[in-house]
Amino acid sequence: MSEPAQAGQLPRILVAGGAGFIGTHTLVSLVQNGYRPLVLDNFSNSSPAALDRVRQITGAEVEAVRGDIRDGNALDQLFQRCADEGAPIECVLHLAALKAVGESSTKPLEYYDNNVTGTLRLLEAMLRAGVMRLVFSSSATVYGEPESLPFQERHRIAPTNPYGHTKAMVEQILRDFCAAQPRFVAVCLRYFNPIGAHESGLIGEDPRGEPNNLFPYIMRTAIGKAPFLRVFGNDYQTPDGTGVRDYLHVSDLADGHSKAIDFALAGNEGANFSAFNLGTGRGTSVLELVSAFERESGVRVPYQVTARRPGDIGEAWADPSLANQVLGWTAGRSVDQMCRDGWNWQKNNPDGYPE
């Protein structure tokens, strides 16, 4: 196992996929919580400009390397360089993935290659380098159709699309790897629906092309780039008939990573694989989110109700009590704040990050 950092040194964390939406917010949290992040990203769905904004917020240098998690040689060199510098990587935060549910059905091989093969290459390199701590970005999508709500970690895993399968497969790989390597610690974080942006308005979600998810589409409509929002169905068994989800502020989600790293670095002998829901435990409907957004932004969001989106479920929300108890994490920010902060980012950056 690699030597831990010397006294007085901040623990160095490799953040794979750190330039993306959740990664950038997580970098801010890591710096604020006494960690030293090093980003590895191939920028397939992000921009180096986002990292400059993180530097602006934190005042920290935030090192970054362009590279791909599927490149074992590059990973070996990176781990070695850190060790040679006397500041070895102590934990890997693995956010690097392709994440569009619809696209995963049309390009399944790309998704399995990037998300599953990529994780295998990363684990192999970690083992070679003796880096024995991993925090993995899983997803509530691993649960699929709910048998009952709220979702608890022990619910059956039954994803319904290739993207979800990649997350469930990686969780299984980590379970098996942890059983074979008792000193390896893996923490899976099952995110529900992260939205909003950092309160500074400097970083936020910057989807390429047409957004797939509700909140970025609301913002796209509010900024005038889409004529109206399509509400996918109003005949679900929910109070207003529209889909209900557990939206959480991306900055709360980011803090969940810092807590998970604290937990992973503490060792957790005897329970080296774990999975936690990260959500608020509260559901919000599509129309409730639209209303909150209109109230907080002062901008009308025209919408039209259309057919249900194939594969959608009516309702999903988390039981976050395990993360509350074990990690000491709670998602405290309100839906109103998610809307305020998201809009602050969008109106200040109508075209996203500069090229």
Ligand code: NAD
């Ligand atoms: P994102 O696309 O903004 O960030 C992912 C980052 O990983 C990007 O910067 C991309 O360039 C990078 N990347 C992708 N493949 C890579 C590779 N092979 N090598 C190196 N870098 C690579 O997505 P996000 O919303 O920030 O999501 C981060 C993680 O959280 C992903 O694993 C995603 O599946 C998971 N997740 C996201 C959500 C959500 O709603 N955003 C929900 C649940 C889980």
Ligand code: WQD
């Ligand atoms: C939310 C609600 C839609 C868009 C997806 C992935 C999941 C996770 C998060 C990564 C639903 C409705 C949406 C629109 C709408 N990502 N909607 N009009 O489907 O809960 O989860 O993102 O892991 O894996 O599946 O989020 O934001 O797409 O949809 O009415 O234009 O908004 O029907 O009820 P979802 P979403």
